[in-house]
Amino acid sequence: MHVDTGDLATLLKLQHIDLEILRANKRLEELPQRKAILEARTKRKAVEQKRAQLDALRADVERRLSNVGEEDAALAEKQRRAQAEIDEARGDYRSVEARSKELDGFARRRDELEARLSAIGEELEKVEGVQAQVARMLSDLDAEERAATESFVREGGALKDALFRNEAERASLASFLPKELLASYEKIAARTGGVAVGRLQGESCGACRMAIEGGRLIDMKGQGNVGVCPQCGRLLVLE
Known part of the structure; x- marks a missing residue:
């Protein structure tokens, strides 16, 4: 022809x-910031799942802590009433003996509860420590994604501007053929x-x-x- x-x-x-245009599109697709953003989001999803698990675990620990605390408070009130009854007995040996046994039982149970409170308190401290680590991880991931996004916008924006100019020139050239x-x-x-x-x-x-x-x-x-x-x-x- x-x-x-x-x-x-x-x-x-x-x-x-x-x-x-092909090369610019390829560079745009292969910008490392795109991969960094995707990786940060993938990691954040996994960390957020871990945070949800920790939140549920902490709620369970705090519930158990509250239950033990309520039982201990109830026992303390029973001790107070038993002691008051002993004070009022005034020589009623049987009544004093019965209430004294109750007091001993309350005391032993409160000792057990104190040990449980201590153990649960330590468990709560560990959960809170891990939660703090997770919070820092999420903060770091947010910073990574923000930095990668800003860099992508700058570099990708320059490529897109070049693409826009080339596509406009292409359209003009094609119109003459x-x-x-x-x-x-x-x-x-x-x-x-x-x-x-x-x-x-x-x-x-x-x-x-x-x-x-x-x-x-x-x-x-x-x-x-x-x-x-x-x-x-x-x-x-x-x-």
């Missing part, structure tokens, strides 16, 4: 712009990863590097300044 020299120059420039030539170029570009046009280098396609048989090459040149590579199917500039 024969392509106007001006259209050919526009087509080659369009391909250059398209390759720049004959529709059939543009359609053929875009179809081949989609199939070949963006490189739809190559230049003849000696007797080889500059895109796929494959040699073209001499007679076939003569026929192609006789039909115009642009042909189709018989090996890769790309448009081939023959001049």
Whole structure:
């Protein structure tokens, strides 16, 4: 086929712009900040699950602590009443003995409760310590994600600005090309990863590097300044 020299120059420039757009999109997709943000969010999800477990555990510990405290308070009131009854008995041996036994039972039970309170208190301190660690981890992850996001916005924003300019220039260039030539170029570009046009280098396609048989090459040149590579199917500039 024969392509106007001006259209050919526009087509080659369009391909250059398209390759720049492809590279910019690839860089945008491969920005390390994107991975850092995703990793921070994944870690945060796991840590937040741990925090929920700890919250439930702390609620259970505090419930047990409250129950023991309430029982101890009730026993303390029973002790007070039993002692008051002993004081009022005034020599009633049997009554004093019975109340004294009750007091001994209350005291033993309160000793047991004191040990339980101590053990539960230690358990609560451990839970609170781990909760503090989890809170620091979440704070650190928030800071990591915030820093990665700010960096992504800066670097990604610059790439997006470049993409916007290139896409605008591409649209302008495409508007000057004959529709059939543009359609053929875009179809081949989609199939070949963006490189739809190559230049003849000696007797080889500059895109796929494959040699073209001499007679076939003569026929192609006789039909115009642009042909189709018989090996890769790309448009081939023959001049």
